[in-house]
Amino acid sequence: METRGDPSVWGGPGRLRGRRTECAVLDETVAAVRAGAGRSLVLRGDAGVGKTALLEYAVHGATGLRVLHAVGVESEMELAFSALHQLCTPMLDRLDRLPDPQRDALGTVFGLSNGGPPDRFLVGLAVLSLLSELAADGPLVCVVDDAQWLDRASAQVLGVVARRLVVEPVGMLFGTRRPTAELHALPELEITGLRIGDARALLDSAVRFVLDERVRDRIVAETGGNPLALLELPRGLTVAQLAGGFGLPGTQELPRRIESSFLARIGELPEQTRLLLLIAAAESVGDPLLVRRAAERLGVGPEAVTGAETEGLLAIGERVTFRHPLVRSAVYRAASAQDRRAAHLALAEVTDAKADPDRRVWHLAAAAPGPDEHVAAALERSSGRAQARGGLAAAAAFLQRSVALTDDFARRADRALGAAQVSLLAGEFDSALGLLATAEVGVLDEYQRARTNLLRGQIAFASGHGSDAPPLLLKAAKQWELLDLDLARETYLDAWGAALFAGRLATAGSLREASRAALALPRAESPRPSDLLLEGLATLVMAGRAAAAPILRRATGAFAARDVSIEDNFRWGWLTTVPSNVLWDDGAWHGINVRQLRLARRSGALARLPIDLTAHAILVAWRGDFPEAEAAIAEIHAVVDATETRIAPYAAMLLAAMKGRPAEATPLITAAAKDAAAGGQGIGVQYGQWVSAILANGLGRYDEALTAAEQASQETPELFLSAWALPELVEAAVRSGKPHVAAAGLERLQEATSAAGTDWALGVEARSRALVGEGKVAEQSYRDAIERLERTLIGPELARAHLLYGEWLRRQSRRVDARGQLRTAHEMLTSIGMEAFAERARRELLSTGETVRKRSAGATRDELTPQEKQIALLARDGLSNPEVGARLFLSPRTVEWHLRKIFTKLAISSRKDLRDALRSAGD
Template identity: 60%
Template sequence: MSPPVTCRKTRGPTGKRKRATVVGPEGGPGRGDEVGLLGRRVECAVLDRLVDAVRTGESRALVIHGPPGIGKSALLGHLTDSPGDLRVLRAVGIESEMELPFATLHQLCVPLVDRVENLPAPQRTALETVFGIRAGAPPDRFLVGMAVLSLLSDASQKRPLLCLVDDAHWMDRASAQVLGFVARRLLAESIALVFGARERAPDLLGLPDLEVTGLRGAAAHTLLETATHTRLDHDIRSRFVAETQGNPLALLELPRALSVTQLAGGFGLLNTDTVPGLIERSFLRQVEDLSEQTRLLLLVAAADPVGDPALVWRAADRIGVTPEEALADGTDGLLSFDLRVTFRHPLVRSAVYRSATESERRSAHLALAEATDPRADPDRRAWHLASATAGPDESVAAELERSAGRAQGRGGLAAAAAFLQRSVVLTVDTSRRAERALAAADVSLQAGDLDAARRFVDVADQNARSDFQRVRTHLVRSRITFAAGLNHEAPPLLLTAAQRLERFDANLARETYLLAWGTSALVAADAASLRAISQAMSELPPSTAAPRALDLVTEGYALLVTDGRAAAVPVLKRAAAALADLPARDLLKWGWVANGVSAAVWDDRAMRSMYGRAVDVVRAAGALTELPFCLASLGMATTWTGNFTGAAAIVDEADIVAEATGVPIAPHVKLRLGALRGRTADVEPLISATVEDAGASGQLMGVTVAQWSAAVLYNGLARYEQALAAAQTSARIPELWVSVWVLPELVEAAVRVGDREAAGGALEGLTDAAAPCDTDWAQGVLARCRALLSEGASADGLYREAIERLARTRLRPELARTHLVYGEWLRRKRRRVEAREHLRTAYKMFAAIGMEAFAERARRELLASGESIRKHRLESSSGDELTPQEKQIALLVRDGFSNPEVGSRLFLSPRTVEWHLRKIFTKLAITSRRQLRDALPRSAYEPAPEQGFRR
């Protein structure tokens, strides 16, 4: 960490900073700002404003980034150089701890451990589990983030909180994800979360940042003068500054390693390497001048990530290093012992470690392993043992395997992958090596590291000694292919793997068939491939015991393709019931495929419940490669209810996770949401881009969804010719869900343009798909479409049946559309009084939901019926209305949820919820929570909370 080297500031008798003349960033005199670091006036001003904001009740997040030695740590130190009204929490990322889950987070939160008991029970349990205080199931990582946010918020109530994380580029991935989550949700908690990093880590992207560059002009020259003992020629100084690029640590440390002649003659920087390399070599020269005992002490400290003085001395004693001899001549300021063992700069640690021989490093790690309590810290002990091992060692490899299991138990998939990868290197038995490589590839895949997964599946393939191992290797490789993006390559690979697995493991074969079926159904590019997979599934021998969920789903999906929906529905309904209690382990493996069962039988309630549970389970396991797909399914289910705010929030979350893991996700929910809202400027470009991109890559599912969305959009806009063309394109693609859902759009558009033949064909297809299902969703939509093609009393009865059935569901958009088409039909039959009743209902529902195009279509019909209608303000309107997040908060508070409960649902701290409430009260001109009931009365069309469903 860079030292706060040169200050030009003074303090008065009270200790407060006084004005000082500071060299500005361009080398000229400063303006007398209250700044202490040489040449850092602008940067210090940014940090001072940050602290001032925190003192006034705001929150801030900042990433300070720049190359090694540039002064990031000095700037972090400037933050703490302020009056004592701020409480400071510190953590440092340590390179050798990057594989230990939540290590950095634990450092930061240890001083607040006494406050953990103040958290809500689920959050308290999550933190205690990841910190190893209690045993339990792997916690939801979002819940861990919420717990940390609540913990920091609670701690900041008495004093503003300043949280500093130095060397953030060496944070473990779990900590980085949690702290990035927290930083993005800080708002009104009097908390600053500031990171110092060499580069902007993926989990911190999007946060405000401050780039630190080298000193320039007079500032660099002045700093160099403080580090030299001889007067340098101006040209030599200029060259030194130029070669070091104004890096403060280089300007301070390099002169220490050069002789007077080298400095004065300018020869010290000949054949220069990178600035970090130069600095490290400078430190290395200082290390070489120390005694052997001192160098060994530094090596032990460099190999230990904990920084515990007692542990370092215990380990040092095991290799014959005593305090008396090691510290007899000091450490030249390179190492200090206090509450923690610290190096002057991280490059000192790397210089010490790299300068040692392999034998010396192994000895240091072995000593640290022997000095580490195997019960209190078994994973760090295992890591030291692995580093101390010169060659293959089965006992150490087995210990690493056990550490991987513990890491997975705490939700650390990345750490589990690291332990397993190292265990492979230490394994000599080829069969066991193949098994561990397979496990490493599988966990790496779950953690989102596809490159590592590919490397280790290759190792498994090379070492496989049995057909079963080879088949499982083929299976993992197929799953990697699928995870890399929806394409036509994965289904045949998975089909081959399933066929080869049948003689080894019937259950695994069924699971693999199901994955093959799901990937093929998602791609929707090759009907022959899906039929081949379905045919192979139908030929599987029946289960000897009572059919399980896996058996029922496999059988039902196969029938859906080979024999049609009528044959499949009875089996799929039994499968849907069995899936309600599907164990988390199975849900993680193949649940994303099985979740389509409820949609296939038109059960909207089961669909939302299953998708919501899938998201919860996948989140809790930290299986990030699966999460975007589950979120997309949940988002799509949420759009059917008309809860556009909730669907948009799910879309945002899916995008964040997809970006973090590098797993591509199609914009299906965005397309659906934009189409229902009727915003042509937003959704038409997305439709065109999706059709082009998905079509070019053979992902016909994307084309299907895009054209379905276009049909919905254009039906809302009453542009029926365009709606018909889009619906016909979507319906022609051999896909099992969307190509059915588009049929009602095709019927409506075709009827409006007078193409009875096209409408009749679409109704026939919809009848085949919906008639076997006895749900209100299926029968209600089918009745509406039949009514569109009927006349007289038959049409009237069918419209009424559709309204009655859909009113029993939460499918608000479908119910509103049914009122609309019935009202349109009644107006054309000159039954204007009845027409206005249904058109008013439709218009109010569309306005409340935020379906702008359909609302305007209903308003025009009302005007045509002779009614003067005032435009309702749509839910999506802006101006003085609440933002979507504010509305979510207001409605939850109106319904009786406390601030902590609202915060837990929306990933906000209670104090941020309170801050939003103050804004809400101002906008609504109210003063209390109770008044929200009058300000936001529950609409008859507002979806009520659903038992067991969690967004």
Template identity: 55%
Template sequence: MSPDRRPGRGSTLIDREAERKILVELLNSVRGGESRTLVIRGDAGVGKTALLQYMTEQAENCRVVRVTGVQSEAELPFAGVHQLCLPLLNRLDRLPAPQREALRVAFGLAEGSVPDRFLVGLAVLSLLSEAAEVQPLVCLIDDQQWLDRASALALGFVARRLGADPVGIVFATRVTGDDTAGLPELHLTGLPDADARALLESELNGPLDTRVRDQILAETRGNPLALLELPRGLTRTQLAGGFGLPGVAPLTARIEDSFLRQLNALPSESRRLLQLAAADPSGDTLLVWRAAKRLGIETQTEALVLAGLAEFGARVSFRHPLLRSAAYRSASEHDRRAAHLALAEATDRTVDPDRRAWHLAQAATGPDESVAEDLEQSANRAQSRGGLTAAAAFLQRSALLTVDPARRAQRTLAAAQTHAQAGEFSMALELLATAQSGPLDELQSARIDLLYAEINFASGLGSDAPALLLRAAKRLEPLDAELARDTYLRAWMAAILAGRSATPVGLPEVSQAAQARKLPGHPPGQADLLLDALTLMVTQGPAAAAPKLRAVMDHFTAAGISAEDDLRWGWFAQATASALLVYDPWRTILERQVRTARDVGALDLLPVMLAALGTAIMWSGDFAAAELVKVEEEEVCAATGSPLASLTALALACMRGDQTKAVPLIEKTINEATTRGQGVSVAYANWTAAILYNGLGLHDDALAAATESSEDAPGQFVSLWALPELIEAAVRTGDTELARDALSRLSATARAGGADFGLGLEARCRALLSEGDIAEGFFLEAIERLARTPLRPELARARLLYGEWLHGQDRRADARGQVRTAFEMFTEMGMAAFAERARRELHATGARVHLRTVDAVGTLTAKEALIAELARDGRTNPEIGSQLFISARTVEWHLRKVFGKLGITSRKELDAAMAGERHMLPSA
């Protein structure tokens, strides 16, 4: 390609026809109302920037916004996103309030609680969508690899969530990272020989020795910037004879060397000015003028402009990012420090304190507590805006400049903790090792233990986490009772999640240690009561713990729970209801938790919450509602990059008896959970597998799966849920001793909970192990109790088992009544395997019945069904978009398709169109 290389001038490309065609097609799609994303990947100088400039020139009838990543700006949170969104902020007021406030806080325009990074990403998505309402929008991100981490994550999120928005996003980057992985990619390589030769010759003013030309073509490998820049600064003698072109340095370094030759040819004052401008990544021309005055540099730019190296307009523009790098590198260490000091002094400490602190840090010649303090304050500001990576970088630099060894260790530990919160575990571990070498007090040392444990837990190494967290909790106990309590709770959660995978300690050991801890002198708070109730249940059983479990349950189902307490302790609170087999409070707590997480944008917590809520809803037999939760769960995981498999999808497939879909999901879940040391997911997969196999009548397989699940954490949670499956399968295979042992465990919890849910399951299982009138009494009790609960699948199964027992007693007429009711319930819910089992039983009693199938509502996809449901419930398009991480325009696009499929024209008709048919929503 042969562009005019002066900054600010257009480019005329003489090559890259295939690539230009792709970019023009992208622009046409955006102009046509569609969204498009593209990653242009290639080495430095290969022409990515020129292609972005070409897009700018071709983007007729589109609005173009651009941002360029700068390596030295990577410590300033949301700098890239702010640069991109700045021209669009006049539409900020049109965003939903949580998104608007998140973006204002992220940009430092307002103070508030730390915004969730995914909420910021959703706000950027909504802002781009709003801007595109006026005119199709094209976002060009150059040097994406140098964006600050917060911006890179936000823009990667946006690129994956674009829907029916006339928005195009094109990234130009040297490497594909996690931020852009999986997006459509255009790999840019060197020019073909003919084009490379034409480009080289177009830039030469005289003849070139053939051997030199061939050497340049071979060594540049068609890299356009290298073809343009390497010959510059060489004499005609060198070009004629080939001197001055050694081929030993990497190509990027050789391009920079070419720029260095051009810089060295400049007058001294011009070179110093360019070095000063290179030291400040903001491109603020007025700031550079002020700093130049402090250094006594005459601000004459004619030589720079004439040489085509830089332009000093509204912003300082370098001809190429490598030129900025070369200019900065060309200054001596003394001159670089002087430039940064002048820039710091020229920066207003009230308007831009973080950039001032950053320049002062670069100017420091050694430890400087004043600068270290400024950097620490910058870290606090960055963290309050959600810029965790930036905060960690500020703290890390602050620690290096700290004079006092103890304070240095403290700041290093803080930097490690912030890196861990940002998911940068390897850097956090490096800093922890550094912090350990400094003077630490006992509390700091215990905090290091805690951070090691939390990194282990967060990085997915679930089997070791309980032991590490328990060790940290014990060390913290005499030092910080509140932090110790919170750590015991985390250790308890880690032990639940690890299950049988936990080594060398598990749930019993964690619970025993927590029960033995020294209680604080003040009255216990809700967190203390939570820990006491949950650990007492493990150490002394559900009967002893029931009063305390109920007290916690009652507190968290009452009105007035704050959002903070709900998010912090709600997961533990729902466990108190689940542990006692009490359904309504369990679901109430879960539903409120999910609402709260949505409202405040706590998207990192949503996948686990939705999985639990999906399980509770699925257990009620409302598979359509569970299907909607599953869709949201999958949308959240896709948006946040969560590796969690959809447990709701697994449970639904097993409950429906869809063996073809269920078995691969069971195997996948078990394999992935085993690798991560998450025993609870293995237990969950085995529990749902047992449901599947009992429905299919494969009782040997059901027994094996239920046994595996029940042994994970005996008598607790998923292992408790597996007991009814184990009892039914054991009875059917003749292992009554195993069934009676399982019944004993189930009975302890059911009677402690005292709810119809648990007592109904217990009665049903006890009936299977009884005879005569006693058995029938328990069957009737089970049906009566379960009929008072929302648990329709369990009620239908009780009727089926009772009918099968009646058939065995040669009471065919009575049997037919129970089994027919069960069959109708199974069919209505969509439990195909159990319905077929009931149909076979009816056939055996002499009745004739055929399986009935129903079509889905219209041809709605699962996502369309969810959007229709939310719209029917009165949610606005922005509210639906916030819940599903899509723009309001994309919601409207989906609703138009829904209206067409249902044959309606407005939201008002949704209720009638979908009434009575929610059970038939698709299971895709």
């Protein structure tokens, strides 16, 4: 709904008592929007405390500005994007101005186009872009009241939008009774009761006789200065009760007593007026035509409207509105079950089945006195439509209601399992578990039992209970063996991934158990990429790298192939890169990762984008491209901030460790290890130990490095993290004077790298062999390492080979030869940004008699914030403002604002100068 800020809507500031501070905050917010800034504000307070009145005051202050309205309605909470419809309908004529992915996402949500389920955060970016487009014509204010009753999909989108407002002249004002997860990070203004003097004056205006001061003060105290209570409660009390101070509410029961006051007034109304109020309470859209038509079906005449309006409980204009949400809830709860069903049935009959099928079936469900297969099936279809629009929470709600209306036990179990599946996708893990319990009430067949166990395992894994997931998934996979071999293989692959994630923290269901069971299955006649992946990983665990390598290469090739399905890439995600990790194949790793990143961005799969970005950042950091890693990490932060998802800072940990910055790395490692241990994710603990070893080796803290590397290399020894930790172990052990530990580590490393056979693997192995060796054998090994690593893109490993060779040469008293290697190492490490390792090289050069000054990054580089640096890099690479905004969840206007600041800091005037400016600044 759209209006213009107009004084005629508001009776003047005199209608508000004692709200100077709150009004000043609202005035400042509107003024900032009028001046061209973006602002968000949440007004939070109890029912009746005056939030709606303050929002009306803000609208009054927005004179001449465009104002968009939306209201949360309790009965609308299960209808996906219903509040967003209210807010965005006036803007849909500008939909074609959005970038294609955003336009398609929003078009799907509003039923204007067909497509796959859009990511709700892509929808949020589309709404942000739409508001930015509208604001180009002039500032606007969006007012969302009763936000505690927003449907979840709308609340998430509006929260995303409100957090991203920067320079768009858009204000978003929310009124809510309680804090909500979707709005928690926004500026908040707590609305409390009036101060004593103002509360007394308001109470005096509502009472027709003079109150005893002590009674008046008690009413003020016990209502907490709640304006609605001060105005409404005297209506429900007799003169004697008011005069004597009896019958007054306690503070804790105030909302109930206000509602009771409304109920008393409603009870005195004629039956037809009460029925009209009930229809209006059950109709969530506020459509006066629907209310009137439904009223006519129940024989309610036009005089009922006059009665409701005269009592000040209801207003019927462009929309049907109650004086206060407590009136709506009072009316609905006071009605008999029979009357409520009648009202919903009438509303269902007058709702267009083609234009609004989901709201119609929701009314039919509320009208059903008992199980009704026709309505249950219609709810199931509505769930499918909600899921197609990206409203997973709504889809689950439709299915839950469908379950309640299903009489047949088998069908009821199927629908409960379907509802559990959708609830899992929506992140409603407790609801999903409750639905599984509902399904198990009946007698399940084998297929349903297998599906139940599969869902329990997936819920355990997704909800962070990593150690509980493997045995549940193994149990489900075993059941699928007799029913569907393809599903059995997929579930064993799920179980293998869960066991890898849990590591030593798994309560049961080890990698060996999953691998043994998977290899016992009949081989697929035409293996899918996932079948190859499962066979290769299971063989790796049971027979070792040499036996597994050929199958792992086939699996890598299958997922890197152009014709692999999007579903396969998305279904198996990070598991598809495990073979290339095991085989030290950075080319295949990069190819698969780039493909997955492209698909995630193109499809708007923002929930999984941080995972793909993390893998990308780790790889490019290992290749020595720290600016690209920083850009990916900044993008991870942008996505996580927008989506409110959580992911361990694996990339940031590695980058800080490779830079040799303990003040940055140590807190990240400590926090991530703590979270991983609490969530039963052993792989996270192991990763932190490996990163700690890199950090300590760079700093020359070899005893610390050895301890961390030993811990990391002991976990799941047949896999990749343990192998990656072995070069750190060998270096730390040699430097700590423990050659026997180094020799044992080298032997394990040779087993891991020989099966891989890549230059990366054999180069790192040769470098470690040189550390353990002596004389000509050691020197030849160093040269072999450098020769092999020069053929790779793994620059940091090559630089470290030059460093270790130079250190060895100096210890052999070959100072001139050492200087050449150390100078190369120092230049490479400094250029990459590996500060601690570069300092090691500098100190060694000093020991050879060569003077080397410490280098520092350019001052200009440090002036850019991480977000500005990322925007500059993307703009340098040719992305337009809308494309940069789509990457970083910013509007094009905000990107332009940042670019102006970047140009000023870099002393340039256009995008074409970015490449040279960033190169001179070290990026």
